Amino acid sequence: MISAPATVPPARRVLAAELPRRIGHQVTVQGWLHRRRTLKSVAFLILRDRSGLAQAVVTGPEAAAVAGGHPEETVLQITGTVTANPRAPGGAELTRPAVSALSGPAAPPPFDLYRPTVPATLPTVLDHAPVALRHPLLRAPHLVSAASVAGFRAALDGLGFTEIHTPKVVASATESGAGVFAIDWFGARAYLAQSPQFFKQTMVGVFERVYEVGPVFRAEPHDTARHLAQYTSLDAELGFVADHREVMAVLREVLAAMTAAVRDRAARACALLNAEVPDVPERIPEIHFTRALELLAARTGEDLRGEQDLAPAHERWLSRWALGEHGSEFLFVTGYPMAKRPFYTHPEPGRPRYSNSFDLLFRGLELVTGGQRLHRHEDYLTTLAARGEPPEPYAGYLDAFRHGMPPHGGFALGLERWTARLTGADNIRRATLFPRDLHRLTP
Numbered sequence: 001m002i003s004a005p006a007t008v009p010p011a012r013r014v015l016a017a018e019l020p021r022r023i024g025h026q027v028t029v030q031g032w033l034h035r036r037r038t039l040k041s042v043a044f045l046i047l048r049d050r051s052g053l054a055q056a057v058v059t060g061p062e063a064a065a066v067a068g069g070h071p072e073e074t075v076l077q078i079t080g081t082v083t084a085n086p087r088a089p090g091g092a093e094l095t096r097p098a099v100s101a102l103s104g105p106a107a108p109p110p111f112d113l114y115r116p117t118v119p120a121t122l123p124t125v126l127d128h129a130p131v132a133l134r135h136p137l138l139r140a141p142h143l144v145s146a147a148s149v150a151g152f153r154a155a156l157d158g159l160g161f162t163e164i165h166t167p168k169v170v171a172s173a174t175e176s177g178a179g180v181f182a183i184d185w186f187g188a189r190a191y192l193a194q195s196p197q198f199f200k201q202t203m204v205g206v207f208e209r210v211y212e213v214g215p216v217f218r219a220e221p222h223d224t225a226r227h228l229a230q231y232t233s234l235d236a237e238l239g240f241v242a243d244h245r246e247v248m249a250v251l252r253e254v255l256a257a258m259t260a261a262v263r264d265r266a267a268r269a270c271a272l273l274n275a276e277v278p279d280v281p282e283r284i285p286e287i288h289f290t291r292a293l294e295l296l297a298a299r300t301g302e303d304l305r306g307e308q309d310l311a312p313a314h315e316r317w318l319s320r321w322a323l324g325e326h327g328s329e330f331l332f333v334t335g336y337p338m339a340k341r342p343f344y345t346h347p348e349p350g351r352p353r354y355s356n357s358f359d360l361l362f363r364g365l366e367l368v369t370g371g372q373r374l375h376r377h378e379d380y381l382t383t384l385a386a387r388g389e390p391p392e393p394y395a396g397y398l399d400a401f402r403h404g405m406p407p408h409g410g411f412a413l414g415l416e417r418w419t420a421r422l423t424g425a426d427n428i429r430r431a432t433l434f435p436r437d438l439h440r441l442t443p
């Protein structure tokens, strides 16, 4: 068994952020040596823990030896007296400290983690993620992400949803138009799930309202700042809806809870990143796909007749329009042509070329896709036949619709896209701990 060196006494740990409330007391902090600075007969040790930074001041003849013996990133325990000092982080520091190492002397990090900005390119950061992410600026987006997921869960728990966990290895693709990874499953052909779409729909038949937070896989052959081959999908699905508008209303509540949780739980991370948490309007503005094309054609002079989808430049333009026209950073685009939506999409009553579906644009980018689904078994059979697809690969999914399914709908929000947009990241990979893409399978 490996045990701590006998010289390190067990200690009740106090966090760096608690020091200002402990002035005059003797306390012990534990963390990583963020930075050391040695003057003639004084050394400053800045310790980093999950709450922030704490400074210890070593004076006297041993100052140089203490600082010299502990390179940056060594894990230290420091016991000392909390003393007020307006120039120290948080206005307090540890004086007359006893310093001991809880790890061996740390090897130098790939770049200086104590500098206020990140002195490294994105590939360097990603290559060295386990250590690089210790930099407060690189860690912060992931705290925003965690707070967002907490808000997502809280909103849906409050609305009577049940959290589910569905397989990530499946027997058929779910999202037409998105690439799929094939894998060998004990000699049989299987796929990595592109979404929990079929499972969440069928679970409406069991729970009425479900959500899932989980990984999904897309064989994206292109290298962009907004696509990953694995991302985290925040999915919801609910039964007994009149149409897609009820789904949009739930999404509005979810976004409000996510922004509230970010403000509440990740305030420090947002401040560090200068991230502006958006206001979610009481009613998020919406525009029908056909109207969006008319606006775009009128303003840009493009001939967009017959277009079936929006290009990224169109999404950026529409986002700017929503901000100018409605003061909203969010915009629903509804009614996308059926031709571009997956087979489970419900058509628009009276206008069957269009759909009861929507995308939500946020700061120029598609953040959410959702809509009302077909819920009658015969409608699935007709639709698949019209698309020239055999029903057999979907047998297990289609079976649920033979046994009574209510009108239902749902949505999926890409977590990394949300976090990247919210924190002003120039690349989705800055909002992903260990990105998986065309070129990256490690670390």
Ligand code: AMO
Residues within 6 Å of the ligand: 175, 178, 194, 195, 197, 218, 220, 226, 227, 228, 229, 230, 231, 233, 366, 367, 368, 369, 370, 371, 410, 411, 412, 413, 414, 415, 416, 417
């Ligand atoms: P869709 O395929 O549009 O819809 O995906 C939903 C949301 O997931 C995010 N997203 C991605 N994020 C990072 N990298 C990617 N390669 C990537 N692809 C998609 C986007 C997108 O809006 N089953 C439907 C949802 C539903 O109707 O409920 C679906 O998966 O933010």
